Amino acid sequence: MSDLPQTQTDLENQTYLSHLVELRRRLVRAGAALIVAFVGLVYWAPDIFRLLARPLMQNLPEGGKLIVTDVTGSFFVPMKVTMLVAFVIALPCVMYELWAFVAPGLYRNERKLIGPLIGSSYVLFLCGMAFAYFVVFPTIFRLMAHYNAPLGAEMTTDINNYLSFVMTMFIAFGVTFEVPVVVVMLTRTGIVSIAKLRQIRPYVIVGAFVIAAAITPPDVFSQLILAVPLIVLYEAGLIAARLIAGARSGDTRAHFDVD
Template sequence: MSDPQQIKDEPVEETFISHLVELRDRIIRAGASVIVVFIGLVYWAPDIFRLLARPLMQNLPKDGKMIVTDVTGSFFVPMKVTMMVALVIALPIVLYQIWAFIAPGLYQHEKKLVVPLVGSSYFLFLCGMAFAYFVVFPTIFRVMAHYNAPLGAEMTTDIDNYLSFVLTMFLAFGVTFEVPIIVVILARMGFVTIKKLRQIRPYVIVGAFVVSAVVTPPDVFSQLILAVPLIILYEVGIIAARIIVGKDKIKEQETEAAEDAKRDGD
């Protein structure tokens, strides 16, 4: 005679295994999409790296050049850059695989919210990378070249170090441009009210300059280039949250916050 408890546990175990199998398949498809794009781009890897290095090369002194200090650097660095580009291009497919895995567990209103948020997050991250490439890099390299001139020092850099710097800047500015999305999510889920977001504005301004001082090179221009957009994007996030959340929801949140403050005072 079968144990009733064993019969009850079997469907749960089968469901868990089926989820693991589906997760494996989604990961394989996401990884395969990146690899396919990478294979399609690998022939142009040197050209892709030269395009990435253009902001630096345009601001180097006459006859300036980049150097290679590692024997395999001239091969692997362009491959890394190409893989990064392939990941960015294939990211919509990767995000879709993630979405397809978690979608069955979401409510209908959550599904309607996730799709525009993910799409706008991808777009804003690309905007952050573009801002870093077209605005930040030329400014930083121009300033650094100006500082080196009086010293009589030759401005050169290893291609691997340059890649590390570029990736750090891309990530920093990509995440910075996600600030409006983060603000909207926090307001939408009721973690903070619009009124509270306005009240903490001075702390956000200070935090923006602290983050920029840590991430960017130690000069005022570079720090302003990160801090100012961060502050502006925070204000954009407040405006977007006010539009998306709606006046009725804002009043409800403010009423609940006032009641919580009153209870804490009592």
């Protein structure tokens, strides 16, 4: 009898160690994918940075330019941008390794749900970044250049500050475009009902403008660029949740009819 608890403890320790070994293996693979993507892109780091800076450079007034105030900025900033692009490219592999690690502990219906959600989350995040790059950046930079003109100020931006601003906008709009996934998850798991999400719609609208005011530059137009998509995506999430709920109820009725 005294050997049984020891045996159970040994089995638990072995299981814990096997999980750690598996996690390390998955992390190494994900890290290797990131490194391979970075190495493949590093030669074009200056070109990648110029591509990132294009929305600003196209909207600067005559004489406006990017500057470097840090001794190592001209080297490390393009490297950071390249690492960001490499991470976006390698993200499907990183997400797959994460999925492969947690999948054995999920039920079959959870596996069916998580797979499409991960894929849609990646696509929506890319859509948010693209919206920021092609719509938000040109609009904001054009407005900022317009505000500077009456002041007679020369518009010059340090590349480190520009990268910080761009990263903030990419993350903000990438996360904003995840709203439909969040809504579907909340309703699918039963945390919040669709009726409740409809009921709190006025608070969501107010919250969207509060978030936009906290993230975007202090002008109404820039805030609308973030707040309006956030509200639209919330409504899209409600529509998707209703469609999924209708499909599930249809499947359930078909199942009972067959039985």
